[in-house]
Amino acid sequence: MLQKFNAKNASIKIHVGGALLSREDAKVSVFDSSVQGGDAVWEGLRVYQNGIFCLDRHLERLHDSAHTLAFTDIPEKPEIKKAIFETLKANGMRDETHIRLTLTRGEKITSGMDPRLNTKGSCLIVLAEWKPLVYDNESGIRVITSTQRRNNPQFLDSKIHHNNLLNNILAKIQANIAGVDAAIMLDQHGFVAELNDTNLFMIRDGKVFTPFADACLHGITRGLVIEICKTHGIDCEERNLSLTEFYTADEVFATGTMGELTPLLEIDGRRIANKTQKKLLPVLQNHFRELLPVLCEPLPL
Numbered sequence: 001m002l003q004k005f006n007a008k009n010a011s012i013k014i015h016v017g018g019a020l021l022s023r024e025d026a027k028v029s030v031f032d033s034s035v036q037g038g039d040a041v042w043e044g045l046r047v048y049q050n051g052i053f054c055l056d057r058h059l060e061r062l063h064d065s066a067h068t069l070a071f072t073d074i075p076e077k078p079e080i081k082k083a084i085f086e087t088l089k090a091n092g093m094r095d096e097t098h099i100r101l102t103l104t105r106g107e108k109i110t111s112g113m114d115p116r117l118n119t120k121g122s123c124l125i126v127l128a129e130w131k132p133l134v135y136d137n138e139s140g141i142r143v144i145t146s147t148q149r150r151n152n153p154q155f156l157d158s159k160i161h162h163n164n165l166l167n168n169i170l171a172k173i174q175a176n177i178a179g180v181d182a183a184i185m186l187d188q189h190g191f192v193a194e195l196n197d198t199n200l201f202m203i204r205d206g207k208v209f210t211p212f213a214d215a216c217l218h219g220i221t222r223g224l225v226i227e228i229c230k231t232h233g234i235d236c237e238e239r240n241l242s243l244t245e246f247y248t249a250d251e252v253f254a255t256g257t258m259g260e261l262t263p264l265l266e267i268d269g270r271r272i273a274n275k276t277q278k279k280l281l282p283v284l285q286n287h288f289r290e291l292l293p294v295l296c297e298p299l300p301l
Contacts, residue, residue, distance in 0.1 A: 015126035033105035040104035041065035047097035051296025135259025146171035146183035150193035187215035198256030202249035
């Protein structure tokens with residue numbers, strides 16, 4: 001599903017390093033760590049009617065990632081929220097908005113890998129765009145399996161929500177060439193980890209399964225689905241899962257900010273054929289939508 005340019009975004013204001021700038025002027029230095037080495041952390045936020053979904057959970061993960069990468073001047077949450085709210089207000093955005101929130105280590109005094117070269121402080125970027133959900137959570141998506149393995153703690157911990165996304169991008173390139181929407185990435189042992197951009201679940205005989213989060217991101221929506229299952233007495237298990245189990249599942253779905261709970265229709269040419277009359281995914285989708293208003297932090301009036 002290729003995203004399209006929205007003319008409404010041509011004149012948006014973007015928050016960069018403490019200033020609201022036009023789209024044309026919103027830039028970082030060529031000496032910024034994000035340019036030099038992908039040395040930054042990020043979050044994808046969704047604005048529903050007058051509220052930001054799970055804002056505190058996202059900011060907690062941003063802080064954890066920056067702390068893990070030894071950022072020395074992480075902005076406090078109230079400061080980040082202020083920048084977000086200012087950006088939304090400047091653009092008149094209160095719904096149907098996607099925010100790419102990025103915190104870079106900042107500008108270096110000279111090019112190089114050493115974080116001690118970063119003496120000018122971190123740089124916060126709030127990029128808010130008018131954007132629908134990227135994945136259609138009604139019609140579903142088709143995927144293949146990538147040959148590109150997902151990172152794990154032995155190499156680069158996937159629990160750090162960092163800007164080094166090349167392995168995910170390589171997987172997405174394979175999906176593009178195959179003419180499908182996304183690619184499943186396996187872990188180093190050959191078990192399913194996640195899609196190149198979202199987490200994965202499968203349903204078999206009325207029970208929900210999801211891969212261990214060893215080689216996948218601890219997704220916010222992923223965590224909510226697990227919570228929903230516990231709340232409503234639905235069996236949910238985290239364990240190693242093979243491709244065969246996904247091929248033969250009753251239902252498979254992806255979870256993430258970009259598509260909420262999105263059904264997978266096909267994996268590597270195998271149709272996901274629900275062998276039971278009673279589908280569980282629509283039940284989970286309804287529970288999720290019921291939670292949306294509760295979990296959205298209201299925007300200032």
